[in-house]
Amino acid sequence: MTDILPFLKSLISVAGLSGHESPVADLIAQRWRPLVDEVRLSRVGSLHGLKKGAGQSAPPAIMVAAHMDAIGMRVSRIVDGFLHITNVGGIDVRVLPGAEVTVHASGTDEELPAVVGMPPARFLPESAGNGFLAINHLLVDTGLLPREVGRKVRVGDLVSFANEPIELAGDVLSGHTMDNRASVAALTACLQDLQNKPHVWDVWAVATVQEEVSYLGAYSSTFAIRPQIVIVIDATFAKGPGANDWQTFPMGKGVGLGLGPNMHPFLHTRLRELAERLEIPWFLDVMPAQSGTDAFAAQTTAEGIPTALVEFPIRYMHTPVESAAVKDIQRVGRLLAEFIATLEADFVDMIVWE
Numbered sequence: 424m425t426d427i428l429p430f431l432k433s434l435i436s437v438a439g440l441s442g443h444e445s446p447v448a449d450l451i452a453q454r455w456r457p458l459v460d461e462v463r464l465s466r467v468g469s470l471h472g473l474k475k476g477a478g479q480s481a482p483p484a485i486m487v488a489a490h491m492d493a494i495g496m497r498v499s500r501i502v503d504g505f506l507h508i509t510n511v512g513g514i515d516v517r518v519l520p521g522a523e524v525t526v527h528a529s530g531t532d533e534e535l536p537a538v539v540g541m542p543p544a545r546f547l548p549e550s551a552g553n554g555f556l557a558i559n560h561l562l563v564d565t566g567l568l569p570r571e572v573g574r575k576v577r578v579g580d581l582v583s584f585a586n587e588p589i590e591l592a593g594d595v596l597s598g599h600t601m602d603n604r605a606s607v608a609a610l611t612a613c614l615q616d617l618q619n620k621p622h623v624w625d626v627w628a629v630a631t632v633q634e635e636v637s638y639l640g641a642y643s644s645t646f647a648i649r650p651q652i653v654i655v656i657d658a659t660f661a662k663g664p665g666a667n668d669w670q671t672f673p674m675g676k677g678v679g680l681g682l683g684p685n686m687h688p689f690l691h692t693r694l695r696e697l698a699e700r701l702e703i704p705w706f707l708d709v710m711p712a713q714s715g716t717d718a719f720a721a722q723t724t725a726e727g728i729p730t731a732l733v734e735f736p737i738r739y740m741h742t743p744v745e746s747a748a749v750k751d752i753q754r755v756g757r758l759l760a761e762f763i764a765t766l767e768a769d770f771v772d773m774i775v776w777e
């Protein structure tokens with residue numbers, strides 16, 4: 424089995440905010456090139472890797488998608504050399520103070536190290552002094568004098584998390600953007616496994632853009648590729664202090680399979696049976712409505728595409744310290760490779776919605 428840790432650490436060490444994914448797309452393209460027959464970018468910047476199926480001239484196609492975009496911030500105002508920020512995607516503002524960040528300064532095309540700070544409690548009105556502050560009260564400090572900031576930084580410049588990945592004891596990796604670079608790592612492990620596993624279907628590995636803001640990548644790639652089936656990989660909520668019982672899942676105890684109207688029941692059942700057969704532990708993630716992932720976009724593209732969702736649990740979602748069990752991510756990669764290898768040419772005829 425491929426060790427995904429080194430590549431995953433490099434994936435969560437680069438920027439690539441929603442709408443600006445090219446730094447991470449470059450890194451993924453480099454890693455995928457030897458594993459697939461062709462790699463190219465979609466018109467909106469999603470990365471498509473095609474690994475051709477063996478045997479037939481026009482085989483059916485499966486698309487496996489993981490979003491590569493990251494949440495982050497953008498400079499909204501510059502006051503006395505301090506940067507005010509707004510969010511890109513659904514950021515958890517409560518943990519921003521103290522975060523290490525990089526300001527992507529467009530005036531001089533520099534990456535400036537910076538921290539997110541807030542005024543000391545004693546200088547704030549009593550009502551705000553002890554509570555958490557809204558994002559408009561927080562400041563990004565580059566350490567530069569106002570004149571230098573004015574020369575280098577522009578309103579609209581991106582600010583990304585800059586903390587290094589940290590390996591916790593117990594097989595847990597923590598860092599920013601584990602949602603969803605860990606899924607990109609799982610997809611890469613799947614491609615790696617497929618090097619020694621014959622498969623009949625064409626496999627489109629897709630790293631999508633803008634899941635955190637609009638599902639643009641999932642919609643446009645599903646439409647362009649028009650695969651017979653789509654499997655989406657994404658993070659879900661892990662159990663932890665304060666988590667409820669039914670929407671959170673134990674970390675390190677296996678992969679999640681989404682079940683609900685957004686998922687094709689036959690694909691779900693097949694994945695579940697395969698996990699049982701391979702003795703890969705799994706849990707059920709019951710989704711009463713759309714899944715809030717690329718699976719929603721994939722399923723509702725064109726005439727409707729049979730879609731499934733495979734997940735791994737993550738603690739501290741949408742913070743710079745998102746944490747996940749490495750073995751769960753590894754299991755997702757293995758399950759997908761085995762699933763792809765079991766796809767016969769006539770599998771597509773069996774996918775009916777009953």
Ligand SMILES: [Zn+2]
Nearest residue numbers: 602603657658
């Ligand atoms: Zn995600």
